[in-house]
Amino acid sequence: MDEGSRSEFDLIGRFFADLGAPRADVLLGVGDDCALLEVPACLSLAVSIDTLVAGIHFFHGCDAEALGHKSLAVGLSDLAAMGAAPAWATLALTLPERDDDWLAAFARGFGDLARTYGVRLVGGDTTRGPLSVTVQVHGLVRSGAAVQRDGARPGDLVWVSGTLGDAGLALRLIREGGPVDPALRARLERPDPRVALGSALRGIATAMIDLSDGLAGDLGHILAASGVGAEIDLTALPLSPAVVSRIASEGDWSLPLSSGDDYELCFCAPPEHAALIASMAAGLGCALSAVGCISAEPGLILTGPDGAPTSLSSAGYDHFSNNA
Known part of the structure; x- marks a missing residue:
């Protein structure tokens, strides 16, 4: 040796x-x-x-x-x-x-x-x-109880846990060289995996994914695997005050939609489970928000505050894309 x-x-x-x-x-x-x-x-x-x-x-x-x-x-x-x-x-x-x-x-x-x-x-x-x-x-x-990406069906509600875009905002602030609130930085550097929530959703969620690359891109994986589409209401997205302020100043929804590292869960479930899912939030100590609905027509529609569809320049981070 x-x-x-x-x-x-x-x-x-x-x-x-x-x-x-x-x-x-x-x-x-x-x-x-x-x-x-x-x-x-x-x-x-x-x-x-x-x-x-x-x-x-x-x-x-x-x-x-x-x-x-x-x-x-x-x-x-x-x-x-x-x-x-x-x-x-x-x-x-x-x-x-x-x-x-x-x-x-x-x-x-x-x-x-x-x-x-x-x-x-x-x-x-x-x-x-x-x-x-x-x-x-x-x-x-x-065996047989794992929640996969391919079970979403038209009429299912789309839910997310926690708040979106905090990690992406922390990363932007660090790169800009400005001060970063410790709680915001913790969302980037010390994410809290939603293990208890994932287990609780077995038998309730029809499809699920963790949000590592942004809601738009990761939900897109569910839509592709399930052969369905979705409409997301941007006004229903759960956002921290810091992210709300940034969107208000820039008019840019990319933080909650395409910045990575949230590590929240996005899942789909039939609307009859809505009350049960809402009741889980208090017991699990994490907010759960219905943000949209699954549709039969493939594609992702993002509806802005004015009720009109809005576009997104980037669906999420990709290591091998031209702009990664």
Whole structure:
């Protein structure tokens, strides 16, 4: 074993062994060639993976604890969108150099969120190179009960959780070099995955997606998978006072419609479930707003405050588009 290998294994043992919540279904975790995990009968395994790259998904020099939190939160949001209960995670961490203070803060942010949602880190990899973080999450859901994107039907209401555009506004303010309210910045750097809501919507929602790239683009994925269209009332969108003020000053609806990193849930459900869904908000501690309706005619119609259709220049972030 060379000095580099000893350093890597020391890093793993010091910062990432036993990270997260203890779980009886982890037969073997960090420290061997593979993890051994026990999947109960009658449950399906939901798996998602995301990579965050310095300079693309987060600023160079960003708070390491916040990055640890966010790197796990984005995957937990994917599990929430399927109605899956989080269980395990793996982590691939590429570092330009070893920095124990940075690693301790990153592991703290990751571990705190993992314990909150009952997640155990069960494996991964560390290597040297430009800073990037890849997290794969694994969740469990009763077989046949996962909420997919392809179930929306004409007449369903379109709902969203929380407020939209806060993370996008925080990003704009940071880039502009102005002051950023800490609560607004937290929406960008420490998103709260809607895990409890996703689970509660099993058997109620006909289709669901998490809002990582903006409402217009992500709802568009539901519409394409379901073969339907939708009409969204912009005046019904749930917006924070800061986003309302920005829209009023610029007349630009792109913040709630096409800026990313909200990590709220967008879902469709028959109108007869409206009262039940509205009653969930108080119990789950998160606002739920009906913002539109599914239609049979394909396409997305955005209705402005004057009742007239409005257009949107960008449907959402795309890494490989010409303007990304």
